[in-house]
Amino acid sequence: MPAAPLIILHHFDQSPFSEKVRIVFGLKQVEWTSVLISRIMPRPDLMPLTGGYRRTPVMQIGADIYCDTQVIIRELERRVPEPTLFPDRSEGLAWASAMWTDRSFFQNTVNLVFGSLADKVPQEFIADREQLRGARFDVAAMTSAIPQMRDQFRAHVHWIETQLGSGRAWITGDKPGLCDVNAYMNIWYVRANLADALEMLAEFGHVRAWEARLRAIGHSSRSEMSPADALEIAARAVPQTAELTDPGDPNGRRPGDRVEIMPDDYGKVKVSGKIVALSPQHIAIRRHDPRAGEVVVHFPRAGFLVIPALV
Known part of the structure; x- marks a missing residue:
C-alpha cells in the first residue's frame, strides 16, 4: 500500500x-x-x-x-x-456559515483586537496589512471604535449562545462539525490576544463550555x-x-x-x-x-x- x-x-x-x-x-x-x-x-x-x-x-x-x-x-x-465535518447533514449551512464568520464577524474581531492592542502593534505589521488590504490599517480609528466593536462582538457571540442554549453540545447537534470550527476561530482569536477576554465571555456560559470542548480537541500530530x-x-x-x-x-x-x-x-x-x-x-x-x-x-x-x- x-x-x-x-x-x-x-x-x-x-x-x-x-x-x-x-x-x-x-x-x-x-x-x-x-x-x-x-x-x-x-x-x-x-x-x-x-x-x-x-x-x-x-x-x-x-x-x-x-x-x-x-x-x-x-x-x-x-x-x-x-x-465527517457534517454529522447532522448540515453541509450547505456549514459552508455558508463561513461567509459570516470569515467576513463580518472576523472584521469586527480584528478591529476589536488591534484597537485594544493599539501602540503594541509594530509599524512593519501595519505597513504589511495596509498593502494586503489596499487601504489604511488605522489602529487609532480601531481604538476609538472599541465601544462599538464590543457591542458587535457581543451580538455575534450571543447568536452562538442562543444556538447552544437548547442543551446541544455543538452548534448543529450532538457532534462537532464545520459550523463549530468556523465560529470558534473568532473566539479563539480574542482569547489569544485580549487579557479581558474571559470577562467579555462571562455572561455566555454555553459558549465558554463549547469553546473549552473545541480547545480540548487539539491539533493532532x-x-x-x-x-x-x-x-x-x-x-x-x-x-x-x-x-x-x-x-x-x-x-x-x-x-x-x-x-x-x-x-x-x-x-x-x-x-x-x-x-x-x-x-x-x-x-x-x-x-x-x-x-x-x-x-x-x-x-x-x-x-x-x-x-x-x-x-
Whole structure:
C-alpha cells in the first residue's frame, strides 16, 4: 500500500484562519507537517508555490497547492471523510456559515483586537496589512471604535449562545462539525490576544463550555519542516489533479482556458494559469514557476474572482 501523502500547512501560530485548519486536523486525527511562515511579507519560498497569493494559510500536497480555508477544508473532507465535518447533514449551512464568520464577524474581531492592542502593534505589521488590504490599517480609528466593536462582538457571540442554549453540545447537534470550527476561530482569536477576554465571555456560559470542548480537541500530530524543504518537495512532485469540466459554468469556462484568480475583498493579487478543473465550489489552475516547477493551484469559487487572462 502506498504511503499517505504528506499534508503540509504553511501558516503561523497566531493566525486565526490557520487555527480553523488545525482544529480540523484534530477532529479528523490527521498527521500533518507544519511550515512556519512570517506573519508579514516577504515569503520567498511560498510565493513560487502560490503564484503570488499571500493570505494565510496555504496547504500543500506534493505539487498541488490549496489557497483559502474553504478549499483546504473541502480537500481534507474529501481525503479523510470520517469523522465527517457534517454529522447532522448540515453541509450547505456549514459552508455558508463561513461567509459570516470569515467576513463580518472576523472584521469586527480584528478591529476589536488591534484597537485594544493599539501602540503594541509594530509599524512593519501595519505597513504589511495596509498593502494586503489596499487601504489604511488605522489602529487609532480601531481604538476609538472599541465601544462599538464590543457591542458587535457581543451580538455575534450571543447568536452562538442562543444556538447552544437548547442543551446541544455543538452548534448543529450532538457532534462537532464545520459550523463549530468556523465560529470558534473568532473566539479563539480574542482569547489569544485580549487579557479581558474571559470577562467579555462571562455572561455566555454555553459558549465558554463549547469553546473549552473545541480547545480540548487539539491539533493532532504535528511535525516541522522548513519552507525551503517544502518548496523542494513541490519541485520534485507532479500535480495529481485530474481534469474536470463543469457543464453548468455560467460563463462557459472549460479546462485549458487561461484565467487570473484573486480574492474579491482584500489581498487582491492575481494568480495566472490555465484551468485544469472547475466546479461550482472549486477551480484549479496549472502554472509554472522557475523554482517550484509545474504546480496546480486550487481556489474556492465563493469570494474569489475569475477573470479571463489577456493572451
